[in-house]
Structure formats: structure tokens, C-alpha cells
Amino acid sequence: MAELTERQRLILALIIREYIETAQPVGSESLQKRYQLDASPATIRNDMAALTEAGYLRQPHTSAGRVPTEEGYRYFVRQLMGHIDLPADTKRTITHQFYQVGYDPDRWMRLAASVLAQQAKAASLVTAPHVEQARFKHLELISTRGRQVLMVLVLAGGDVRQQMLTLAEPVTQEQLSAAANHLNQLLSGLAPEAISALTTPLDVLEQDLVRLIVEELRHASQLLGSEVYRDGLTHVLSQPEFSESESARKALRILEERPLLEDLLTRTLETTNVGGVQVLIGGEGTWEELRDCSMVLARYGAPGLATGALGVLGPIRMAYGRSISTVRFVAGLLSDLVVELHSE
Amino acid sequence: MAELTERQRLILALIIREYIETAQPVGSESLQKRYQLDASPATIRNDMAALTEAGYLRQPHTSAGRVPTEEGYRYFVRQLMGHIDLPADTKRTITHQFYQVGYDPDRWMRLAASVLAQQAKAASLVTAPHVEQARFKHLELISTRGRQVLMVLVLAGGDVRQQMLTLAEPVTQEQLSAAANHLNQLLSGLAPEAISALTTPLDVLEQDLVRLIVEELRHASQLLGSEVYRDGLTHVLSQPEFSESESARKALRILEERPLLEDLLTRTLETTNVGGVQVLIGGEGTWEELRDCSMVLARYGAPGLATGALGVLGPIRMAYGRSISTVRFVAGLLSDLVVELHSE
DNA sequence: TTTTAGCACTCTCACCTTGAGAGTGCTAAT
DNA sequence: ATTAGCACTCTCAAGGTGAGAGTGCTAAAA
Numbered sequence: 017m018a019e020l021t022e023r024q025r026l027i028l029a030l031i032i033r034e035y036i037e038t039a040q041p042v043g044s045e046s047l048q049k050r051y052q053l054d055a056s057p058a059t060i061r062n063d064m065a066a067l068t069e070a071g072y073l074r075q076p077h078t079s080a081g082r083v084p085t086e087e088g089y090r091y092f093v094r095q096l097m098g099h100i101d102l103p104a105d106t107k108r109t110i111t112h113q114f115y116q117v118g119y120d121p122d123r124w125m126r127l128a129a130s131v132l133a134q135q136a137k138a139a140s141l142v143t144a145p146h147v148e149q150a151r152f153k154h155l156e157l158i159s160t161r162g163r164q165v166l167m168v169l170v171l172a173g174g175d176v177r178q179q180m181l182t183l184a185e186p187v188t189q190e191q192l193s194a195a196a197n198h199l200n201q202l203l204s205g206l207a208p209e210a211i212s213a214l215t216t217p218l219d220v221l222e223q224d225l226v227r228l229i230v231e232e233l234r235h236a237s238q239l240l241g242s243e244v245y246r247d248g249l250t251h252v253l254s255q256p257e258f259s260e261s262e263s264a265r266k267a268l269r270i271l272e273e274r275p276l277l278e279d280l281l282t283r284t285l286e287t288t289n290v291g292g293v294q295v296l297i298g299g300e301g302t303w304e305e306l307r308d309c310s311m312v313l314a315r316y317g318a319p320g321l322a323t324g325a326l327g328v329l330g331p332i333r334m335a336y337g338r339s340i341s342t343v344r345f346v347a348g349l350l351s352d353l354v355v356e357l358h359s360e
Numbered sequence: 361m362a363e364l365t366e367r368q369r370l371i372l373a374l375i376i377r378e379y380i381e382t383a384q385p386v387g388s389e390s391l392q393k394r395y396q397l398d399a400s401p402a403t404i405r406n407d408m409a410a411l412t413e414a415g416y417l418r419q420p421h422t423s424a425g426r427v428p429t430e431e432g433y434r435y436f437v438r439q440l441m442g443h444i445d446l447p448a449d450t451k452r453t454i455t456h457q458f459y460q461v462g463y464d465p466d467r468w469m470r471l472a473a474s475v476l477a478q479q480a481k482a483a484s485l486v487t488a489p490h491v492e493q494a495r496f497k498h499l500e501l502i503s504t505r506g507r508q509v510l511m512v513l514v515l516a517g518g519d520v521r522q523q524m525l526t527l528a529e530p531v532t533q534e535q536l537s538a539a540a541n542h543l544n545q546l547l548s549g550l551a552p553e554a555i556s557a558l559t560t561p562l563d564v565l566e567q568d569l570v571r572l573i574v575e576e577l578r579h580a581s582q583l584l585g586s587e588v589y590r591d592g593l594t595h596v597l598s599q600p601e602f603s604e605s606e607s608a609r610k611a612l613r614i615l616e617e618r619p620l621l622e623d624l625l626t627r628t629l630e631t632t633n634v635g636g637v638q639v640l641i642g643g644e645g646t647w648e649e650l651r652d653c654s655m656v657l658a659r660y661g662a663p664g665l666a667t668g669a670l671g672v673l674g675p676i677r678m679a680y681g682r683s684i685s686t687v688r689f690v691a692g693l694l695s696d697l698v699v700e701l702h703s704e
Numbered sequence: 705t706t707t708t709a710g711c712a713c714t715c716t717c718a719c720c721t722t723g724a725g726a727g728t729g730c731t732a733a734t
Numbered sequence: 735a736t737t738a739g740c741a742c743t744c745t746c747a748a749g750g751t752g753a754g755a756g757t758g759c760t761a762a763a764a
Binding site: 119120153154156158160161166168170174176178179180181247248249250253254258259260261264265268269272359 | 463464497498500502504505510512514518520522523524525591592593594597598602603604605608609612613616703
Binding site: 055056057058059062076077078079080 | 707708709710713715716
């Protein structure tokens with residue numbers, strides 16, 4: 017496959033830009049007119065034929081304009097698009113919104129999903145940050161009724177996990193508090209492995225509690241164990257490629273089915289560093305369900321402490337520039353917030 | 361409007377049943393054949409004409425079969441349907457699932473949404489229970505960094521709320537624990553009003569904390585302050601009435617836009633007791649957005665303590681029998697769980 | 705060698721017509 | 735009160751048609 021000439025690259029970029037906007041096949045004459053190109057339609061046609069040959073364009077039928085192929089989009093994203101950034105005032109507005117909701121991780125996530133959806137005009141998803149290496153911070157035991165006890169476990173980073181547990185025999189609140197105090201001193205700042213390795217003698221209640229705590233800490237380290245925030249689902253439906261419900265359903269399923277999403281996120285992002293953005297165009301051969309969709313995904317958080325994932329989902333004909341810059345920016349913002357959360 | 365004869369009521373019921381299944385207008389002849397009716401097609405036509413006159417049926421065009429009107433569905437739900445219940449083994453299966461996920465309110469909600477969606481083959485929503493009268497149970501203060509303090513507030517019922525706060529000046533963990541201990545003794549079991557009315561002398565830190573606690577307790581009493589769980593959105597898209605994306609978008613918007621949903625739930629359910637089920641057919645003239653949808657909603661929980669809402673959303677041509685029985689049953693189940701949560 | 709004008713060709717899409725089919729309402733007979 | 739018979743209405747799928755957009759090719763021009 018020969019190298020592309022500069023004009024061919026320009027034409028490819030323009031066709032993609034035009035097609036993203038109009039969702040209509042792009043013809044040689046309209047392209048030349050719209051962008052006041054120096055070359056004549058016939059020249060453009062020759063270049064289009066070359067680009068089709070190279071696999072970057074295709075024709076829906078013999079006599080329609082050209083449409084980008086998935087390879088075309090990939091080339092565009094990698095080589096033609098350049099580094100696009102959100103306008104400074106947009107950034108400022110978003111930042112402002114985050115600082116205005118105050119210190120509330122739950123609302124950060126909701127806001128992040130909302131911002132992503134609105135800016136990229138696509139469906140968005142944000143997973144809550146999960147600690148990569150959960151560390152004990154504080155334990156609280158509250159007696160409720162009979163042998164029922166509410167255990168509140170605070171992790172380093174301020175994550176709070178609660179669990180109800182039923183003891184073998186009734187225990188007074190005083191005994192519970194004493195046990196909690198003891199464990200708080202003993203386990204402070206420890207990771208589950210370190211806790212398991214402890215040799216300090218413990219009574220029966222404390223042993224049970226330690227077992228539960230280790231379990232919870234381990235559980236907290238799983239990606240997607242917690243919540244997934246979604247927004248902008250209606251944007252997906254307003255895209256013409258999802259006008260028939262069958263394709264729209266396939267797209268929504270990706271966001272709705274947890275195991276699917278989990279697989280997708282882990283496999284895509286395990287190799288991605290915080291700060292990097294992954295672009296999945298048309299399933300990339302791996303994900304059948306994504307065949308008609310593209311996703312722009314990123315990882316955010318404090319590496320080694322707590323990370324989460326976020327991204328947008330739209331048709332293959334997606335405004336990649338806008339999506340990528342939005343995802344990158346929001347990921348950066350959330351990273352800052354998470355880092356702040358964990359620095360102590 | 362004359363009373364309906366017994367046969368007319370039968371015909372209306374059969375037409376609705378048939379239409380719900382096939383989504384096609386129902387004609388006199390096919391109806392007679394399908395259900396082996398004694399009357400001839402001509403007789404059925406006469407009754408159909410009467411039902412159309414009465415406002416329960418209409419014809420999409422001069423020469424198509426009949427389709428139920430919204431009034432027709434209402435009559436059906438109120439007068440014809442009778443009390444339908446889920447099969448005993450379905451109930452058992454569902455109950456089993458709930459007890460299998462263990463003591464985890466978050467997973468209860470997710471499971472409830474999933475069960476509703478699957479059983480009713482519609483989109484479902486579940487709001488987390490909110491305490492009607494929030495009462496203080498336990499406070500925990502954890503120093504993190506400098507003047508940053510994590511406040512963990514446990515409400516009666518086991519609800520846990522966390523908040524980060526920044527103090528005017530640094531305070532040691534010992535001082536924090538002392539303040540927490542003091543407040544725990546002082547405020548145990550109190551509602552926000554009772555706390556505000558207290559005259560016990562407090563130091564500055566404690567005064568600040570009490571103010572925050574009252575605020576949080578008040579906040580906890582708001583409906584929908586917390587999470588909304590959704591599931592089965594793809595079911596909506598598989599209904600033929602939502603095959604064009606425009607109408608599907610309207611339906612999804614109802615579930616996605618929080619203020620809309622909040623208004624809908626509060627206004628519909630404020631008059632509904634726990635145990636009752638509300639059926640909204642085609643917006644009922646009040647909600648423009650719901651014009652092409654129906655909802656089956658219920659309130660669940662422990663009256664006076666904590667309640668939440670749940671329901672399903674589907675096309676007007678909804679299997680009301682199945683939806684209502686499912687919603688009623690799941691609401692009952694969640695109510696039991698919430699009652700258990702609060703009985704102490 | 706590259707670019708361009710000219711032109712025949714292809715394919716879609718919107719539009720129209722048409723006939724079969726389903727269902728109705730009316731009338732008159734049972 | 736019910737029903738058979740019948741003319742009538744309306745939709746919908748199928749087939750035909752022409753305008754329009756866009757192409758590739760060829761040969762001339764730069």
C-alpha cells in the first residue's frame with residue numbers, strides 16, 4: 017500500500033469531518049465546493065479512488081459518495097487529527113462545576129458522567145474509583161439488635177464499606193467497642209496481606225472480625241465491584257445509525273450488562289496508564305457486541321492507590337476529536353480529585 | 361354511556377389480551393376464531409361498535425381492526441383484570457434470590473430492578489429507601505490530613521452517610537474521638553428536630569458538628585436524594601411502539617432525567633400507601649413526557665421509618681397483569697427486608 | 705507526468721399506480 | 735337479539751419510472 021500524498025491525507029480528513037457532521041456519503045463535487053479546494057472534482061475523484069484502494073474509504077453503492085471505513089477512522093485518529101483540546105472556557109466551566117458540588121465522590125461521578133455525555137453528545141459511563149491496594153484505616157462496630165452488628169469499615173482514602181453481621185452469641189456494645197479499639201490500633205494502615213500475616217494473639221470475636229475485614233479489603237480491590245454511573249443514553253438514540261431499534265439495543269446492552277462491560281473495561285484498560293486514552297473503533301475484531309459502536313475510554317485516579325475508568329460510547333461515526341479531548345480532560349480532573357483524596 | 365353487557369366486557373377483555381400479545385389491531389372474525397366464541401363475527405362487530413361508542417376502543421383507520429384506547433386499558437385494569445398473582449414457584453425463586461445475596465441493601469436494589477425488568481419485560485426503576493424520619497445513631501470522626509476530617513454518620517436503620525469536612529483549626533484524633541463519644545451519648549436515637557431543641561452546653565467543635573449532623577439528617581429524609589437503580593432499558597427498545605428512535609428517546613428520558621422522575625414519583629406516590637400499586641396509563645393528562653408510556657409504580661418500605669419507590673415503564677400496550685403482580689410482589693419483598701432492617 | 709473536462713453509465717430513492725386482503729357497517733332475513 | 739350477505743373503505747406490498755447524484759474512463763490540456 018503506497019504512502020498517501022499530502023492532498024490525499026487532506027481529502028481523507030475532510031471526508032471524515034464532513035461525514036461525521038452529516039452522516040451522508042461524501043461526493044467529489046460537493047467536497048470541492050464546500051471547502052473551496054484548488055483541485056477539480058476529477059482530481060479529487062482520483063484521490064478518492066486511491067484512498068478506497070488503500071482501504072480507508074468505501075462506497076455504500078456504485079454510485080454514492082464515499083464513506084470512511086473503520087481503518088479510515090483509525091488512520092484519522094492516529095495520524096490526521098492531531099492533538100485537540102477543549103476550549104479554555106469550557107474547561108474552566110467544567111472545573112468550576114466540580115468544585116461547586118463540594119466534597120462528595122458520589123456526586124463527582126454523577127457530574128463526570130453528565131459532563132462527558134453533554135460534551136461528547138454520546139452515552140457515557142464512569143466507574144467509581146476502586147482502591148488498587150486497599151488499606152485498613154478505621155473500624156466501627158455498632159450493636160443493633162440481639163446478635164446483629166453493623167460493621168463500618170473505613171479504608172485509607174475515605175472509602176466507607178458497611179456490612180451487617182450476625183454473631184454466634186450476643187455481645188454488648190462495650191465489648192464491641194473494645195474490640196474495635198484494639199483492632200484499630202493493631203491494623204492501622206495495613207493491607208490485607210499484612211493483616212493475614214499478623215501473629216498477635218486475638219480472641220474469638222476479633223479473629224472473626226479480622227477474617228471479615230480481610231475479605232472486605234480484598235473485595236474492595238476488584239474493578240467494577242462498586243457502582244457504574246451512566247448518562248446520556250438518549251444521545252445514542254438520536255444518532256441515525258441507531259434509528260432502528262435493533263442496533264440501538266445492541267449499543268445499550270453494552271452499557272447495561274455488567275459482565276460485558278467488566279470484560280471490556282478490564283481487557284482494554286489493563287494496559288492503559290492513567291492519563292492515556294484508548295479508542296475502540298467498531299469492536300476491533302474482538303467484541304462482537306461493539307461492532308457498530310466506538311468507545312473512547314480512559315483510566316483515571318492515583319496510580320497504585322485508587323483508579324477508575326470512564327468513557328463514552330457512540331456510533332463509529334463519532335466526533336473523535338471532541339470525545340477524546342473531553343474524556344482526557346475529565347479523566348484528568350477526576351484524577352486530581354482522587355489524588356487529593358488519598359494524599360494524607 | 362350505557363352499562364356494558366357481560367359479553368361486551370368479555371370481548372373488551374379478549375381484544376386487550378390479544379392486542380397486548382400481538383400489537384396488531386384485532387378484527388371481529390379473527391377474534392371469534394381464536395377464542396371459539398359462540399357469537400358470530402357480526403354480533404361481535406355490533407359489540408365492538410358499542411365499545412367504540414363507549415370510548416374503550418378505536419380504529420386506527422376505517423378498515424382495520426380495533427385497538428384499545430387508554431380508557432379501555434383503565435377499565436380493563438380496574439374492572440376486568442381481577443387480582444392476578446405471580447405463580448408460586450416464581451415467587452419462591454425470587455425470594456430465594458434475595459436471601460442468597462445476603463445482607464446488602466445495595467445489591468437488594470440491583471436485584472429488585474433486575475427482577476422487575478425480567479419479569480415484566482419492561483424497563484424498571486428502584487429508588488433506595490430513604491428514611492422518613494431520620495434518627496441519629498452513631499457518629500465517628502476520623503482525622504485524615506491537617507484540618508480535614510472524615511465524618512461517618514450512622515442513622516437508625518443502618519444507613520451510613522459520610523462527609524469530609526474541613527475544620528477551622530487542626531484537632532487531634534483524641535479530641536475528635538472525645539467529641540464523637542460525647543455526641544454519641546447525647547444524640548442517640550434523636551430526630552433532627554429533637555437535636556436542634558437541645559440546650560446542653562457544647563464547645564465550638566461540637567456545635568459545628570451538631571449543625572452538620574442536623575443538616576445531614578434532614579437531607580437523608582428527602583425522597584430520591586440517593587440512588588436510582590435502573591434495569592431492562594433494552595426491553596423498551598424491543599417494543600414495536602418504540603421502534604422509531606424518537607418515541608424511544610422520550611421513554612428513556614423519563615428514566616434518565618432526575619428532576620422529571622422525582623416529580624413523577626413524588627406526585628404519584630405521595631397519596632399511595634405502602635402495599636398499594638399505582639398504574640399510570642399514557643400520562644393521564646398530567647405528564648406530557650409519558651404520553652406514549654405506561655408505568656406501574658409502588659411504594660415499599662416500613663411506613664414512618666423508611667420507604668422507597670419502585671416500578672416498571674413500558675408502552676401503553678403493557679402486560680398490566682404481569683407488571684402489577686410483579687411490582688406488588690417485589691415491593692412486598694423489599695418492604696419485609698426494610699422492616700427487618702429497622703426493627704431493633 | 706499530473707490535472708481536468710466531457711461523457712456514458714450505474715445505482716438509489718422518491719413517487720406513482722395497482723390489486724389483494726382484511727375489516728367494517730348496513731340491511732334484510734332468521 | 736342475532737346473523738348472513740354484501741358493498742365499501744383503507745392499508746400495504748409489489749412493480750414501474752424518472753430524476754439526481756456520483757462514479758470511472760478517456761482523451762485533451764497543463
